Amino acid sequence: MGEKLFRGQILDFLEDPGVTETTLEALRYLEDGALVTGADGCVLEVGPYALFRAKYPGAAVHDYTGRLIMPGFIDTHIHFPQMQIIASYGRQLLDWLTRYTFPAEAQLQNAALAKTLARDFVRELLANGTTTCLAFAAESAVSAEALFEAAIEWNMRMISGKVLMNRNAPAVIKDSAAEAYTESEALIRKWHKRERCLYAITPRFAISCDMEELKMAGRLHAEYPETYIQTHLSENRDEVATTLGLFPGCRDYLEIYEQAGIVKDRSVFAHGIFLSDSELDRLASTGASIAHCPTSNLFLGSGLYDLRRAKTHGVVTSIATDVGAGTSFSLLQTLNEAYKVQQLQGCTLDPLTAFYMITLGAARTLKLEDKIGSLAVGSEADFVVIDYQAQHLQALRMQYLQRTGHWNL
């Protein structure tokens, strides 16, 4: 009947390990587990292989013994056009945008190129275990179209939108508030909820958008409240200063977005490194979240995001690659650097919390926890298989833990 049974070590989360009494309560782990999926592409059930082999005699068995089956990873902030300029060198944020980013984004007005690169982008994400992303397309509508098409081809969950910007950028990649509205609305109607695609209204950031443009984004979201809003917030000291200079009537960076009506529980703000206590409190009160991008923050020398402080204020943080200022498509590499960013601040990011953040935690920030981020019954069969001994060094590490009796979950 189209049922499939995936055998392996199975790990997913039921809750944030930071809020349960013991971290182990937050997760489900089966040493020899079975993940059974139905013909509809959803999870039927997860349980012990020994029992389920008999319970689902007709299921086609895919044996991944010795590997780890987890929910697909979720990247909450990435730029499709910047894949090509990854590792562009020697600048901090504002220079980097002008010198590297805008020229690359301009190229994506070419529909054929956008189509080719969108397929590369989706394949790169999937190859790194990322099955859902919240991605900036370029300013051109065709760049967003190409991304959604490629996502559908590979059945990836893609949340994206065309970038809105009407100032402080080369003319060729500027829109107007009216164009931005018309193009975004047409894209929403065509792509939002089509297959696994969802739309995100995407003002680049307050430097690139005047208040008219930002308010248009807010109005559009009010009209289509199930869309997302994604933008940047407080990434770099010069950016913050420039932004406040452009909006003299606002007491802080967040107030600009508040006035525009785009601070919502479906808003994801990338970075948020230099927020005041008040800004954090106001973010928390709306349910908006921050996408922390450690490899990018280090690569551009932006600064160190304080995860513990955000949590203290009740702000939910997810983890994101922010390619191309981010230096890897891999959320595992990104967690490596997230750990380091916290260590530099005398704080430990424990691995279970880290894996929660790129699965169930991120799904919750996107209000998609009924569909992705865990292997709960009825979820989409959206998972990855991790060969955690793929490299010889990893195997040596495991042998050591086994020899010293430290290997147990």
Next chain:
Amino acid sequence: MGEKLFRGQILDFLEDPGVTETTLEALRYLEDGALVTGADGCVLEVGPYALFRAKYPGAAVHDYTGRLIMPGFIDTHIHFPQMQIIASYGRQLLDWLTRYTFPAEAQLQNAALAKTLARDFVRELLANGTTTCLAFAAESAVSAEALFEAAIEWNMRMISGKVLMNRNAPAVIKDSAAEAYTESEALIRKWHKRERCLYAITPRFAISCDMEELKMAGRLHAEYPETYIQTHLSENRDEVATTLGLFPGCRDYLEIYEQAGIVKDRSVFAHGIFLSDSELDRLASTGASIAHCPTSNLFLGSGLYDLRRAKTHGVVTSIATDVGAGTSFSLLQTLNEAYKVQQLQGCTLDPLTAFYMITLGAARTLKLEDKIGSLAVGSEADFVVIDYQAQHLQALRMQYLQRTGHWNL
């Protein structure tokens, strides 16, 4: 006649790109080059393939067209016993040593285990393009023996020595100054200059060694002045405070080593994050160098090494992985994080300087620039071949540079 011709893009350095008038003067690059090696395993000549194909008609051709041939990478600080505990989680330096490192080092008193792991270690280094390393063995003489044996088996250039420590460690991995002397001297006589092996006198750091032990190291080096000295210096704030508490008669950390007679031009000090101006000046005046270990400094939350400040004081810095507090055997990954550590301090590490640092620059700090670190005539044929488009993302990056006309050296 045993000659071999390696065809490819060839890059090596003639000088530090930071001191020449233009960075390009510092390097030699051949788009379609030939590296010719003799039967003695040394470089005969480097030149254009078109000419050399005719000049060396008898040479066996190894065609690496489209790949980059460079001198083998040099890792100036790594711990053999810590390979197994890489990515051990949640601690800063002193706790990390007690909890993870010392138990792992104690295991290397087992000669059979040491032998097996030494082969793993050497293979892991070579797989990452590292053909020379300055490595801490464990406290046991057998751990150093195993490492030299494995290096000879693979013809790797290995500089190592047994760790000296006579206090503040579990009894099982402590020596005494007398034992440390006897064992080290025996190892020097057996291994120093045998094949490509060289010996490094290896006091762990001042917390683990009293002044008698440190002075013994100094005396031994005076007797065998062509050996190296490797130790740790000023890695972590708590370490610095603890160290100064143990040596109340010394005004700063470096003075301890100065009193012991181990600050020499063949001394490599790992880390050096919290050095005073005076300490930097005194290091510079002796010609001792610092091994900067970015992935380790971030992983343990130790701090940010200021490369520019060291250079201003005339201190030479090389780059090192410091596995297992370091998180990768790859010097390329290490340069990735070295770049980020400098970016966080508003400073740019340019890629040519970075590659100089892991080749000729490191060879110079080790006084081995006549043998390794470049492809100069008479150097050992110690090189790596880099497929810089091995990953699809790298290929896309190159295509972009070519399309936009930015690809040129």
